[in-house]
Amino acid sequence: MHYRRLGSTGLQLSALSFGAWVTFGAQVGRGEARNLIACAWDNGINFFDNAEGYARGEAEAVMGDVIADLRLPRDGFCVSSKVFFGSASEPLPTQRGLSRKHVLDACHGALRRLRVDYLDLYFCHRPDPQTPIAETVHAMNLLIEQGKVLYWGTSQWSAAQISEAIAIADARGWQRPAMEQPQYSLLERDRVEQELAPLCAQGLGTTTWSPLASGLLTGKYNDGVPAGSRLDQPELGWLQQAQLEDPGRLHRVRAFTALAEELAVVPAQLAIAWCLRNRHVSSVILGASRVAQLEQNLAALEVAERLDASAWTAVEAIFPRG
Numbered sequence: 001m002h003y004r005r006l007g008s009t010g011l012q013l014s015a016l017s018f019g020a021w022v023t024f025g026a027q028v029g030r031g032e033a034r035n036l037i038a039c040a041w042d043n044g045i046n047f048f049d050n051a052e053g054y055a056r057g058e059a060e061a062v063m064g065d066v067i068a069d070l071r072l073p074r075d076g077f078c079v080s081s082k083v084f085f086g087s088a089s090e091p092l093p094t095q096r097g098l099s100r101k102h103v104l105d106a107c108h109g110a111l112r113r114l115r116v117d118y119l120d121l122y123f124c125h126r127p128d129p130q131t132p133i134a135e136t137v138h139a140m141n142l143l144i145e146q147g148k149v150l151y152w153g154t155s156q157w158s159a160a161q162i163s164e165a166i167a168i169a170d171a172r173g174w175q176r177p178a179m180e181q182p183q184y185s186l187l188e189r190d191r192v193e194q195e196l197a198p199l200c201a202q203g204l205g206t207t208t209w210s211p212l213a214s215g216l217l218t219g220k221y222n223d224g225v226p227a228g229s230r231l232d233q234p235e236l237g238w239l240q241q242a243q244l245e246d247p248g249r250l251h252r253v254r255a256f257t258a259l260a261e262e263l264a265v266v267p268a269q270l271a272i273a274w275c276l277r278n279r280h281v282s283s284v285i286l287g288a289s290r291v292a293q294l295e296q297n298l299a300a301l302e303v304a305e306r307l308d309a310s311a312w313t314a315v316e317a318i319f320p321r322g
């Protein structure tokens with residue numbers, strides 16, 4: 001495993017990390033969740049990503065139980081949560097968003113479910129047009145002062161919104177957002193490489209998500225939707241539509257799969273390795289529904305080092321920037 005600083009902070013995160021969306025508390029049972037965390041930890045992963053909204057808090061509860069059961073040393077791993085969507089099945093007005101009340105309540109809920117005294121990373125999962133940014137920045141600063149959060153950040157905020165949060169924090173002597181969690185893959189390049197790049201150059205860290213575009217970049221959807229796969233899940237119809245509606249995406253993925261074969265690498269490894277090559281990425285958050293997938297994906301570290309420039313040029317020719 002390699003370790004990278006989270007932006008300009010001193011926190012060293014594993015270049016590959018592991019997240020619980022869709023899987024923990026829903027698609028996979030506790031036994032497999034335990035095997036996945038154990039495999040991640042044994043391979044040097046030190047950052048586990050979660051959110052109040054994943055399986056309505058159940059993903060955090062499963063992760064907390066597993067980490068406690070595995071007796072991972074608290075000073076050896078980092079765990080995150082995210083606030084915005086709420087963990088109730090039908091959140092009341094005060095049970096979602098980025099008000100001071102919900103940011104604090106959600107933090108307390110995450111600490112309880114994850115069975116920890118502090119969150120290493122705490123993200124605003126989306127921007128909240130109903131709350132002044134200054135109120136949210138203040139709430140995050142308060143949690144940091146109380147020792148309940150170490151680093152706070154955003155997810156899917158625009159560069160303008162992040163810059164506003166930074167300006168407010170600087171003006172009032174509060175803690176700045178240290179990181180953003182954007183989507184980043186060969187199919188989703190532009191926000192990270194264009195919009196966020198200037199902020200990253202000034203020290204903003206990134207923990208990026210969906211490096212395989214929910215599995216599309218493995219090539220497993222090239223000939224239809226396999227039974228039991230993520231895009232086969234009835235409640236994720238919206239995701240299937242987002243990933244497969246545009247035939248151009250699948251067309252590019254088929255070309256990418258053929259290129260991977262020529263290069264004698266597994267497409268999933270090639271796609272993740274490509275994310276790792278961007279030095280503005282602090283950690284690539286992996287998802288997996290079984291240990292064999294995680295083991296396969298971890299080898300992306302070696303692929304990122306081994307392939308030469310001509311291979312990366314060929315990859316990027318298939319997925320040009322917008």
Ligand SMILES: NC(=O)c1ccc[n+]([C@@H]2O[C@H](COP(=O)([O-])OP(=O)(O)OC[C@H]3O[C@@H](n4cnc5c(N)ncnc54)[C@H](OP(=O)(O)O)[C@@H]3O)[C@@H](O)[C@H]2O)c1
Nearest residue numbers: 019020021049209210211212213214215229230287288289
């Ligand atoms: N901040 C945000 O808004 C946000 C949004 C999304 C995700 N995230 C975070 O980022 C993490 C990773 O995102 P993601 O799960 O979407 O990542 P991903 O790598 O794009 O997709 C992971 C899924 O692809 C399939 N897969 C993975 N490796 C495979 C392999 N080698 N062969 C075949 N299939 C494979 C598995 O699904 P199946 O086996 O079920 O097909 C797996 O669950 C999440 O867990 C979460 O922590 C954050």
